[in-house]
Amino acid sequence: MGSGIITLRDSYEKIDIEHHFKVNAGPGAGKTTWLINHIRNVVQHSNRLGQVKKVACITYTNVAAGKIISNLGDACEYVEIGTIHSFLYKHIVKPYVSFLNIPELAVKEIKGHDDYGPNKSILYSVKEQSKQVYLKDKDLLEALLDLQWKFDSKGILQVLPRKIFKFKIKKETYIIYKKICWSMGILHHDDVLYFSWRLINEFPSILDILRAKFPYIFVDEFQDTNPIQAEILKKIAEKESIVGVIGDKAQSIYKFQGADVNQFINFNLNGMKEYKIEGNHRSTEEIISILNIVRNDPTFVQYSPENRHGCKPRIMVGDVMATYKRAKQICGKQTLWTLCYKNVTSNCLKNGYDVKDENIILEDIITNDSNPKRAKQLYYVISSIENARDNKIKDALKFMKRAMRKEDADRTALYQLQYFLDNYEIIKDKTLTEFYNTYFDEKVFDKSKITKGSVKDFYDSKKYSDMALAVKIDDDDCINRTIHKAKGDENNCVMVIIPESDDKTNYGLDFILNPNIAFEENRVYYVALSRAREKLFISIPKINDEVKDRLMKVGFEIENCS
Numbered sequence: 083m084g085s086g087i088i089t090l091r092d093s094y095e096k097i098d099i100e101h102h103f104k105v106n107a108g109p110g111a112g113k114t115t116w117l118i119n120h121i122r123n124v125v126q127h128s129n130r131l132g133q134v135k136k137v138a139c140i141t142y143t144n145v146a147a148g149k150i151i152s153n154l155g156d157a158c159e160y161v162e163i164g165t166i167h168s169f170l171y172k173h174i175v176k177p178y179v180s181f182l183n184i185p186e187l188a189v190k191e192i193k194g195h196d197d198y199g200p201n202k203s204i205l206y207s208v209k210e211q212s213k214q215v216y217l218k219d220k221d222l223l224e225a226l227l228d229l230q231w232k233f234d235s236k237g238i239l240q241v242l243p244r245k246i247f248k249f250k251i252k253k254e255t256y257i258i259y260k261k262i263c264w265s266m267g268i269l270h271h272d273d274v275l276y277f278s279w280r281l282i283n284e285f286p287s288i289l290d291i292l293r294a295k296f297p298y299i300f301v302d303e304f305q306d307t308n309p310i311q312a313e314i315l316k317k318i319a320e321k322e323s324i325v326g327v328i329g330d331k332a333q334s335i336y337k338f339q340g341a342d343v344n345q346f347i348n349f350n351l352n353g354m355k356e357y358k359i360e361g362n363h364r365s366t367e368e369i370i371s372i373l374n375i376v377r378n379d380p381t382f383v384q385y386s387p388e389n390r391h392g393c394k395p396r397i398m399v400g401d402v403m404a405t406y407k408r409a410k411q412i413c414g415k416q417t418l419w420t421l422c423y424k425n426v427t428s429n430c431l432k433n434g435y436d437v438k439d440e441n442i443i444l445e446d447i448i449t450n451d452s453n454p455k456r457a458k459q460l461y462y463v464i465s466s467i468e469n470a471r472d473n474k475i476k477d478a479l480k481f482m483k484r485a486m487r488k489e490d491a492d493r494t495a496l497y498q499l500q501y502f503l504d505n506y507e508i509i510k511d512k513t514l515t516e517f518y519n520t521y522f523d524e525k526v527f528d529k530s531k532i533t534k535g536s537v538k539d540f541y542d543s544k545k546y547s548d549m550a551l552a553v554k555i556d557d558d559d560c561i562n563r564t565i566h567k568a569k570g571d572e573n574n575c576v577m578v579i580i581p582e583s584d585d586k587t588n589y590g591l592d593f594i595l596n597p598n599i600a601f602e603e604n605r606v607y608y609v610a611l612s613r614a615r616e617k618l619f620i621s622i623p624k625i626n627d628e629v630k631d632r633l634m635k636v637g638f639e640i641e642n643c644s
């Protein structure tokens with residue numbers, strides 16, 4: 083690495099295209115803009131690109147990939163853009179996974195990678211094969227949904243849950259579960275990293291082919307990379323290919339999914355140059371001043387290079403719907419985004435419901451129904467309907483076909499989906515028992531009616547609309563999103579929703595009143611606040627006079643909306 087960090091004047095400054103690089107800058111500094119300009123520069127000046135030799139641009143989400151594509155113009159022809167998982171799956175796992183000769187892996191059955199949750203019959207097989215029939219389904223499911231591949235102290239990948247649980251599960255359970263999934267052709271997203279790592283280590287010529295195809299590999303939002311991804315990139319960068327990474331350590335918010343900010347901080351390659359960009363082109367001075375407070379780093383203070391000014395950020399006190407209504411009124415014709423921590427809250431806002439039980443999860447269906455087929459039918463049909471309502475038709479059809487257990491029945495799936503959507507206003511108020519027994523067509527679904535017992539009690543106690551709130555939408559780009567899904571994006575008007583807190587010293591606003599960016603929760607709110615260009619609102623249920631005073635002193639206006 084060079085001796086020091088070079089400051090780039092702005093996102094238009096060009097750098098030598100034939101060295102590895104790391105760019106570090108705060109929110110709105112123009113990192114993604116700089117990356118787009120850099121790709122254009124590479125496409126224009128490199129003599130190493132052609133029909134089959136491209137720039138690989140790795141983004142964190144498909145939404146981010148779409149935005150870069152739309153900004154690249156003609157340069158797109160020489161660029162392949164996608165998430166790290168889609169890239170590794172396409173170029174390493176799909177073509178070569180059979181080389182590994184894993185007897186349990188049904189290579190021909192693999193149809194991509196997914197975040198499949200185990201059904202009841204898989205849970206049963208795992209318990210039986212690991213000789214732990216006494217395990218509670220709920221506990222086992224929780225552990226299996228939390229699995230991640232990690233390097234052990236010898237550098238070997240092991241699959242283990244991220245969290246430590248109160249209940250005990252034998253270590254070998256997890257690989258047993260993986261092998262059961264693999265035998266059905268099921269690959270989880272994380273398996274893509276595991277197989278890629280094994281393949282490039284056991285068959286290094288795969289790396290040569292990859293380098294020949296991609297002379298340049300750039301990764302945006304690298305602060306949320308995980309150790310396996312970072313190690314794979316280091317291997318690729320050993321020769322021929324130029325690797326560049328871009329990020330901001332204060333915007334690392336995916337630790338719960340195994341991301342490790344130290345991968346970015348300590349990332350180093352032979353001959354790598356390090357750059358930074360100062361300033362924030364996105365937000366007004368009033369918003370940037372709040373961001374500087376939350377970041378609380380005297381060595382890192384942002385400003386608006388254009389000296390843009392606007393209204394003061396506003397704390398809106400009251401219940402979520404009341405604050406949302408009032409903020410929308412203030413924004414007039416401008417669209418207001420809401421950003422919140424929990425998926426259920428953002429779904430409540432999308433549907434115009436009062437924010438309720440935030441701990442509801444769709445997997446409750448799997449653990450409460452003794453009939454795994456019926457549980458999956460309900461799970462997938464609800465997912466399908468809610469994805470369709472969010473205009474994610476491809477995913478909606480995928481889930482409907484899974485519910486029907488017919489992967490090639492597109493027309494029937496579409497017909498079913500249409501039927502559910504046409505009846506949505508009625509369905510949404512039904513209990514899950516009524517929904518399943520009355521609205522599932524038995525000619526399409528191999529159906530076993532819900533009749534009695536604890537299963538019926540459970541389904542009777544849940545309305546369709548309760549469960550719909552727990553559906554997670556991939557690539558969510560709507561106006562009511564979780565903060566995690568808004569990463570990298572921006573909007574003129576943003577309202578950040580803070581859940582009720584009993585702490586009367588800060589009411590959940592500790593990230594402003596006692597700022598410490600070392601805490602992940604504070605970084606999540608930092609990302610949320612920094613999405614706003616002009617108008618920033620924070621919705622909070624309650625507040626006292628002392629906290630009000632402190633907030634006004636740091637630059638907020640306060641409005642009571644109840």
Ligand SMILES: Nc1ncnc2c1ncn2[C@@H]1O[C@H](COP(=O)(O)OP(=O)(O)OP(=O)(O)O)[C@@H](O)[C@H]1O
Nearest residue numbers: 092093108109110111112113114115363364570571
């Ligand atoms: N040099 C510039 N002059 C004016 N506007 C710019 C410049 N660079 C970027 N912008 C604008 O500033 C906004 C933020 O840019 P960009 O999304 O590239 O920042 P970023 O550093 O990737 O942000 P974040 O990390 O917060 O997602 C965008 O609206 C972009 O068009």
